Structures are given as structure tokens and as C-alpha cells.
Amino acid sequence: MSESGGRRASWYRPMRGRDSSEEGRTATPLELLFDLSFVVAIAQLGTQLEHAVTEEHYGLGAMGFVFTFFAIWWAWMNFTWFASAYDTDDVPYRCATLVQIAGVLVLAAGVPRAFSGLDFTVPILGYAVMRTALIAQWLRAAHQARHSVRRHTALRYAGGITVAEAGWVAWLFMPDGWQLWWFLLLVIVELAVPAYAEHYSLTPWHAHHISERYGLFTIIVLGESITAATVGIQEALDGEGQARLGDLAAVVVGGLLIMFAMWWQYFSVPAHDLVRHRSQRLLSLLAWGYGHVLVFAGAAAVGPGLVVAANQALATNELDARMAAAAVGLPTALYVLCVEFLQLRPYQRTPLLRWVFPACAVLVLAAVFAPQPVLIMGIVMSLAVGVAVYGTGQTHAQEQLVAD
Structure with a gap:
């Protein structure tokens, strides 16, 4: 039985990693709440995509959909794999996750602007909120694993996500002609972070x-x-x-x-x-x-x-x-x-x-x-x-x- 389903959250538990072979490991209520918060963003995305196709703005609609959906999916995926390895279900963990949910809602609020004029300011701010909370989680995991090889993996995650987040904030100030290429570069950086971190030592995901x-x-x-x-x-x-x-x-x-x-x-x-x-x-x-x-x-x-x-x-x-x-x-x-x-x-x-x-x-x-x-x-x-x-x-x- 999962910790969230089996007992109350304590104030603090060491974040040493879950048992990757434990029996009965299922999604927790907090993870389900996290998933449901993405329904808002996906609903906004779908509405704007339908409007773009109906109005025959295919290029604008495709760019808005690709940019925004990547942010939604990547934020969800990063939390999912982290939670599979390090879900302590204590108060700091829950608070950090709730901050990430708030970031999802901010991102969702910016979807219409992203489609109407490719203005990604609000989605990037929401994305930055989510990523900052996840960086804090990885740093906590690194602190708890200071005498283990997993410390290096956690620090690589924290460092890689920090670099990517700084890149997205910088993207807001790029000239229009550079933004597409900067976006593609940052996507490569984001996708490379897990390969870079997990290559040293795998996290204990289930x-x-x-x-x-x-x-x-x-x-x-x-x-x-x-x-x-x-x-x-x-x-x-x-x-x-x-x-x-x-x-x-x-x-x-x-x-x-x-x-x-x-x-x-x-x-x-x-x-x-x-x-x-x-x-x-x-x-x-x-x-x-x-x-x-x-x-x-x-x-x-x-x-x-x-x-x-x-x-x-x-x-x-x-x-x-x-x-x-x-x-x-x-x-x-x-x-x-x-x-x-x-x-x-x-x-x-x-x-x-x-x-x-x-x-x-x-x-x-x-x-x-x-x-x-x-x-x-x-x-x-x-x-x-x-x-x-x-x-x-x-x-x-x-x-x-x-x-x-």
C-alpha cells in the first residue's frame, strides 16, 4: 500500500528514496490531484486549438499547441518520475507539490495569450513556478543522500533544471527572430537532463x-x-x-x-x-x-x-x-x-x-x-x-x- 493511502502524512520524513520493488505501489491521492490540475491546462489548450483550426490559422495554432503542450507534458513527466522515486508524503513534500499545482494553473491561464499572439510570458512564469518547486525537491533528495551515489544524480537533476529554467526566462527577452531557435535549443537541454542525470545512477523509480x-x-x-x-x-x-x-x-x-x-x-x-x-x-x-x-x-x-x-x-x-x-x-x-x-x-x-x-x-x-x-x-x-x-x-x- 502506498504511504499516502496507508497512513497520515508526518511533518517530516527523510527523503531517501522509495523501494523500487515494493508490493502494491499505486498512485497516491496527491498524485491524482496533481493530474487533475492538468485538466484545466489541457482544456484551455483544446479550446484554443479548435478556434485556431476553425479560423484556418493552422501555422499559429500548430506553434501554440506544440509550445504549450510541451510545457504541460514535460512538467507532468518530471514530477511523475520524481514522485515514483522520492514520494515521502510529508508536509514539505506536499507543500512543494501544491506549489507545482499552482504553477500549472498559472500556465493554463496563459494559454489563450499563447495562441492568440504567441505571447508565452504567463505560461513561462507558471512553468518557472513548477520547476522551482521541483528543484527544491531534488536538492532535498541530494541532501538526504549525501553519503550515497544518488546524491550526484539528484544534484545533476537540480543543476540541469536550473539551467533550463534560466534559459526559458531568458527566452522572454530574445528578439523575435531568435525565439524559435532558442526554443529548440531549450527543448534539447530539457530532454538531455534526465539522460545526463540517470546515466550516473538510476533513481529508485517503480x-x-x-x-x-x-x-x-x-x-x-x-x-x-x-x-x-x-x-x-x-x-x-x-x-x-x-x-x-x-x-x-x-x-x-x-x-x-x-x-x-x-x-x-x-x-x-x-x-x-x-x-x-x-x-x-x-x-x-x-x-x-x-x-x-x-x-x-x-x-x-x-x-x-x-x-x-x-x-x-x-x-x-x-x-x-x-x-x-x-x-x-x-x-x-x-x-x-x-x-x-x-x-x-x-x-x-x-x-x-x-x-x-x-x-x-x-x-x-x-x-x-x-x-x-x-x-x-x-x-x-x-x-x-x-x-x-x-x-x-x-x-x-x-x-x-x-x-x-
Whole structure:
């Protein structure tokens, strides 16, 4: 049982690191609260992305989405891995985490400005609040591990995050022509910090806990997309669009099938065994952890895409039908491919299983040019999941027959 779930928080506990093999390690109530705070930021992000696509500001919308989603995902991921290794659940730890949640809310408040004029001042200030609290956590871990090799790892994390945070603050004062290149440089710096720190000595993170945390965040992002689509469709119905309810019904049914299939695909294998296996190779582990940014981004973008498609079906926007369909098809195909290669591929032993989801992604993109594209995408996704379930059952049956 986790410490948060098993007893009250004390005033202070030594931050020596958790047992990476402890039984029953699950997400704590504080971690769930931390995740839910990101719902606000993702909701803001989805709303602004939908507006940008509807108004055909594709370049501005893409830049705003990429910049802001990277900050959201990276802040979440850094806390998640730290908490998996050093969750003491005492008063200082809880207070530092609550400060990070406050930073998330500040970041979320700045999302509209980031999209409307690429003004990232408020998001960067919120990001700096989150990172400062995390630096304090790493310094505390280093202090507690002063006679252990983990001290060097914690200090490397603290130093690397400090350099990156200073770089983001400096980015606010850069000339416009330098900002894109400075952004790309800082992304490289951010991504390099865990590899630099963990290369010396691995932190005591927990494989089952990490896989559960990633799964929970996937559910949260999918849930936010469902909420965004529901609210958007309701607004479309309440608007002054033409009564093309048949087209809207196709979007609604197709959207539900897409969401259900996305959930089914991700949770069709036991991810903790995969994470435990990848932990033996740092680069493989980083590829799995970092690659999920595309999984999360794809899931987050499907909801706004469904809103765009619903409004187009009711003729409440002037967007071309193919562009509206692409707003759903592109993030869906991205999600399908990334889950396939990050999560499923190591478990697939037959050509049928190895090719069903890549073929699904291709067909989803092709459906953009079909009539009732969202409905067809949903049917394709559902069929792919069905084939995968059948193929997995056949493989297990053959293995059982051989074993008998």
C-alpha cells in the first residue's frame, strides 16, 4: 500500500528514496490531484486549438499547441518520475507539490495569450513556478543522500533544471527572430537532463507505478477530449447552423468509436512488464517515456478535432469538409502509430498483429477523403481493435496448446 493511502502524512520524513520493488505501489491521492490540475491546462489548450483550426490559422495554432503542450507534458513527466522515486508524503513534500499545482494553473491561464499572439510570458512564469518547486525537491533528495551515489544524480537533476529554467526566462527577452531557435535549443537541454542525470545512477523509480501513472494520464487526456467534444457538439446544436442532424449523428457515433478504440488499444497489454524490461537500457526507457508526448498530444487533439467536424457538419463554420476531417484523422493516426510502436510491438508475435494498427492508421488518413469521414474512421478503429483482440486470442490459444 502506498504511504499516502496507508497512513497520515508526518511533518517530516527523510527523503531517501522509495523501494523500487515494493508490493502494491499505486498512485497516491496527491498524485491524482496533481493530474487533475492538468485538466484545466489541457482544456484551455483544446479550446484554443479548435478556434485556431476553425479560423484556418493552422501555422499559429500548430506553434501554440506544440509550445504549450510541451510545457504541460514535460512538467507532468518530471514530477511523475520524481514522485515514483522520492514520494515521502510529508508536509514539505506536499507543500512543494501544491506549489507545482499552482504553477500549472498559472500556465493554463496563459494559454489563450499563447495562441492568440504567441505571447508565452504567463505560461513561462507558471512553468518557472513548477520547476522551482521541483528543484527544491531534488536538492532535498541530494541532501538526504549525501553519503550515497544518488546524491550526484539528484544534484545533476537540480543543476540541469536550473539551467533550463534560466534559459526559458531568458527566452522572454530574445528578439523575435531568435525565439524559435532558442526554443529548440531549450527543448534539447530539457530532454538531455534526465539522460545526463540517470546515466550516473538510476533513481529508485517503480515500474508498476510509472506504467500506472502514464495510463492514468492517458485516461485523463482522453476524458478531456470527450468532454471538449461533448460541450462543442452541444454548442453547435444550440447555434444557428442548418439542421443537418444526420451528418452530426455520424460525427458523434464515429467520435465515440474512435475514443473507445483509442482506450482499448492503449490498455490491451500489461505496460509495467514492458517498462521493467526497458529499464535495463536507459535509451530504450527514455524512448518510451519521451515518446508518450506524441500519444498524449494525439489524444488531446482528437477532442478539438471532433468539435471542428461537428460544427462543419452543421454548417456553423466555413471550413472545408476535408480540413475538418483531417482535424480528427491526423491526431488519431498519430496516436495509433505511437501506441503501436511504444506499447504494443514487443508483445506482437504474428504478422497480423504487427500490421493491423499501422494499416489502421493509413486507412484513418485515407478516410479523410471519404463521405462521412469521422464515422468511417470510427469503424476502421473498431475493426482494428477487433482484429487485434481476435489475433491475440488465437496466439494465446496456440501457446496454451503447445504448453499442454
